[in-house]
Amino acid sequence: MNKILVTGGLGFIGSHTVVELQNEGYQVVIIDNLSNSSEKVLDGITAITGKTPLFEKLDLREKADVEKFFKKHNDIKGVIHFAASKAVGESVQEPLLYYENNISTLVYILKELKKLPAASFIFSSSCTVYGQADELPITENAPVKMAESPYGNTKQIGEEIIADTCKVVPSLKAIALRYFNPIGAHESTEIGELPIGVPQNLVPFITQTAMGLRDELSVFGDDYPTPDGTCIRDYIHVVDLAKAHVVALGRLLKGENKSSYETFNLGTGKGSSVLEVVNSFERVSGKKLKYKIVGRREGDIISAYADTTKANDDLGWKTQLSLDNAMLSAWNWEQKVRS
Numbered sequence: 001m002n003k004i005l006v007t008g009g010l011g012f013i014g015s016h017t018v019v020e021l022q023n024e025g026y027q028v029v030i031i032d033n034l035s036n037s038s039e040k041v042l043d044g045i046t047a048i049t050g051k052t053p054l055f056e057k058l059d060l061r062e063k064a065d066v067e068k069f070f071k072k073h074n075d076i077k078g079v080i081h082f083a084a085s086k087a088v089g090e091s092v093q094e095p096l097l098y099y100e101n102n103i104s105t106l107v108y109i110l111k112e113l114k115k116l117p118a119a120s121f122i123f124s125s126s127c128t129v130y131g132q133a134d135e136l137p138i139t140e141n142a143p144v145k146m147a148e149s150p151y152g153n154t155k156q157i158g159e160e161i162i163a164d165t166c167k168v169v170p171s172l173k174a175i176a177l178r179y180f181n182p183i184g185a186h187e188s189t190e191i192g193e194l195p196i197g198v199p200q201n202l203v204p205f206i207t208q209t210a211m212g213l214r215d216e217l218s219v220f221g222d223d224y225p226t227p228d229g230t231c232i233r234d235y236i237h238v239v240d241l242a243k244a245h246v247v248a249l250g251r252l253l254k255g256e257n258k259s260s261y262e263t264f265n266l267g268t269g270k271g272s273s274v275l276e277v278v279n280s281f282e283r284v285s286g287k288k289l290k291y292k293i294v295g296r297r298e299g300d301i302i303s304a305y306a307d308t309t310k311a312n313d314d315l316g317w318k319t320q321l322s323l324d325n326a327m328l329s330a331w332n333w334e335q336k337v338r339s
């Protein structure tokens, strides 16, 4: 049985990926510092899969602890690296925190992987690397644009660090997965997204508004050059996204990769406007959502959705769940959390 390290494995995407890994028979060890998650997530994972992953509370910024961890688990075959900070606004205020959390930790892990006879590495990247792409849908060949925030910059630099390392460490193979907008929750409602404080992302804001935690949703701008004037994104169900990680890892472990460092877009290929997301929510929940149109949010791009050809053809992966599926699962999860 292959032993896989999942950093940030108690977080939103991490926990869903641990479930899919365990369902496929992998042995999972989680590292998490609980800065944006809870140990209770382990119970949810156990309830779904019948297995409790190994868990070590560890802060990856502590280099000596990372070394110790890899000495203890010297049979690790692969790492899926989620642990990172992800709030765009906070990253502007606290750039050094972001460079330490997202870059130093990556370097420490790669240094340990270099010592192993063979290692497969999956990196959480983001469609944010494309900025406002000149052509839609966005292919992996679209140019990487100047980062708009330190957070975005950590994803770009992270990709470069991995690519440079793969060039000179023949035992290391890596894939960077560029996520579009992950939403939803596991259909069991055992795990889901747990935003701390006021959510910045659209879908948790919608479900919290419907639950009565927020007065109304502010729709940021309806004067964009899009069919209904609101911004367009590619919303992908977190379970589809989690499954892509397992497929990407399998590709590396089986040696099916075409080069030692590859990138893939993970999206549905379909763009949805903010108002289409609101409509989807109203359809699946049977509830009317209170919202008002306000001014544009600084830094928002107009439209982004993935060209999924490379992921479909090379990875052999495709999304199976719809926007309605995702919105219903997010709503069921919100109701469970507040009950």
Ligand code: UD1
Residues within 6 Å of the ligand: 088, 089, 126, 128, 152, 181, 182, 200, 201, 202, 203, 205, 217, 218, 219, 220, 221, 230, 231, 232, 233, 274, 297, 298, 299, 300
């Ligand atoms: C944001 C981040 C991006 C990050 C991603 C993670 C910014 C500028 N970008 O992307 O770097 O990778 O989250 O999921 O923060 N919206 C509203 N009202 C709200 C919240 C959002 O109208 O209260 C709109 C936004 O204007 C946008 C869409 O909903 O058009 C999606 O917003 P969001 O969920 O924040 O995702 P992104 O902006 O795509």
